[in-house]
Amino acid sequence: MHELGVVFAAMDTLDDIAKENELTRISSVTMRLGEVSGILEDYFADCWHWAQKKNDLLRDSELKIERVDAVTVCNDCGRTYPTVEYGRVCPYCGSDQTYLLRGNEVEIKEIEGC
Amino acid sequence: MQDPIKVIEVKESVFSNNDREAEALRQRMHDAGTMMINLMSSPGAGKTTLLSATTRALADEMNIAIMEADVDSDVDAHTVQEAGAKAIQLHTGGMCHLDAAMTEQGLAQLGFEGQDLVVIENVGNLICPAEFDTGAGKKVMILSVPEGDDKPLKYPLMFEVSDLVLISKIDTLSYFDFDKQKLERNVRLRNPNARIIYLSAKTGEGMDEWLDWLREAVREWKA
Numbered sequence: 001m002h003e004l005g006v007v008f009a010a011m012d013t014l015d016d017i018a019k020e021n022e023l024t025r026i027s028s029v030t031m032r033l034g035e036v037s038g039i040l041e042d043y044f045a046d047c048w049h050w051a052q053k054k055n056d057l058l059r060d061s062e063l064k065i066e067r068v069d070a071v072t073v074c075n076d077c078g079r080t081y082p083t084v085e086y087g088r089v090c091p092y093c094g095s096d097q098t099y100l101l102r103g104n105e106v107e108i109k110e111i112e113g114c
Numbered sequence: 115m116q117d118p119i120k121v122i123e124v125k126e127s128v129f130s131n132n133d134r135e136a137e138a139l140r141q142r143m144h145d146a147g148t149m150m151i152n153l154m155s156s157p158g159a160g161k162t163t164l165l166s167a168t169t170r171a172l173a174d175e176m177n178i179a180i181m182e183a184d185v186d187s188d189v190d191a192h193t194v195q196e197a198g199a200k201a202i203q204l205h206t207g208g209m210c211h212l213d214a215a216m217t218e219q220g221l222a223q224l225g226f227e228g229q230d231l232v233v234i235e236n237v238g239n240l241i242c243p244a245e246f247d248t249g250a251g252k253k254v255m256i257l258s259v260p261e262g263d264d265k266p267l268k269y270p271l272m273f274e275v276s277d278l279v280l281i282s283k284i285d286t287l288s289y290f291d292f293d294k295q296k297l298e299r300n301v302r303l304r305n306p307n308a309r310i311i312y313l314s315a316k317t318g319e320g321m322d323e324w325l326d327w328l329r330e331a332v333r334e335w336k337a
């Protein structure tokens with residue numbers, strides 16, 4: 001399952017951050033997950049809760065997830081629109097010269113620890 | 115007294131640790147003069163078939179080693195070994211992608227000293243292998259004709275990160291609604307710099323172009 005690999009990657013990165021900041025315990029982790037990042041929040045949380053039991057640093061930490069809505073911007077008319085509803089083609093001018101502005105995030109936003 | 119709780123604004127991609135490991139590995143392989151290629155595709159697009167044909171064609175020119183990560187059985191490793199490559203099967207334990215640490219373990223097991231080229235046959239899917247940098251010098255993806263010309267729209271990241279897009283099974287073009295112009299347009303939307311090569315491991319069409327690209331990639335890496 002994809003989410004499990006991402007959880008392991010996140011925990012590796014958190015290990016490094018903890019070392020840099022001399023933390024021995026992390027009490028909360030806030031993640032930003034984009035709507036089109038390919039990560040299912042529920043699966044992610046399930047994998048997290050399973051994996052944190054094996055991790056001294058994260059055993060008691062609370063997982064907070066912030067969802068980031070996906071937004072696409074049109075190169076031709078400059079407007080933005082919700083990606084999931086309209087896809088690749090701009091609903092205002094019909095152009096397909098569009099790109100994703102946000103919604104792809106798989107990011108650690110903030111942690112609390114001591 | 116207990117330490118006060120610190121709040122740390124991180125704002126880092128979860129992949130940043132993997133990215134750092136991958137960069138270090140890439141540097142190490144560069145110093146060793148071994149080019150590594152990360153080959154990605156959907157299951158059945160033709161990775162193993164292409165690697166066998168490639169090994170046979172280049173056997174007299176360079177030392178090639180292959181790390182099989184797609185599926186846990188060692189069928190593919192045997193296939194490319196028969197074609198003459200040094201090969202190992204990685205046991206990814208059902209993981210859907212290879213990361214830099216797993217690649218590094220595989221390389222240690224393989225022993226890449228003296229190899230000119232190492233190719234990773236990555237796990238067959240178009241999603242997360244695109245997100246996890248393995249430390250390879252170049253990323254190559256295969257899209258087979260039967261999968262359709264609209265795949266770049268459905269899996270944009272895979273096309274964005276690939277240096278080379280191989281369109282395989284081109285011998286089957288007349289059986290499918292696969293429009294080369296549409297495909298090229300869809301790829302360009304996601305990645306204006308990607309090279310596109312059409313080929314068939316079955317008929318040999320396009321193989322020379324691919325082999326030349328490989329030779330050049332290896333030459334450049336060692337330069």
Ligand SMILES: Nc1nc2c(ncn2[C@@H]2O[C@H](COP(=O)(O)OP(=O)(O)O)[C@@H](O)[C@H]2O)c(=O)[nH]1
Binds near residue numbers: 157162282
């Ligand atoms: N027609 C045709 N079939 C191919 C070609 N390359 C591979 N195949 C077939 O596609 C199937 C899957 O190929 P394989 O190399 O195992 O794909 P992998 O899962 O990506 O390693 C096999 O039955 C191959 O014989 C090709 O160039 N033309």
Ligand SMILES: [Mg+2]
Binds near residue numbers: 161163184190235
């Ligand atoms: Mg295979």
Ligand SMILES: [Zn+2]
Binds near residue numbers: 001
């Ligand atoms: Zn994965």
Ligand SMILES: [Zn+2]
Binds near residue numbers: 092093094
């Ligand atoms: Zn528009």
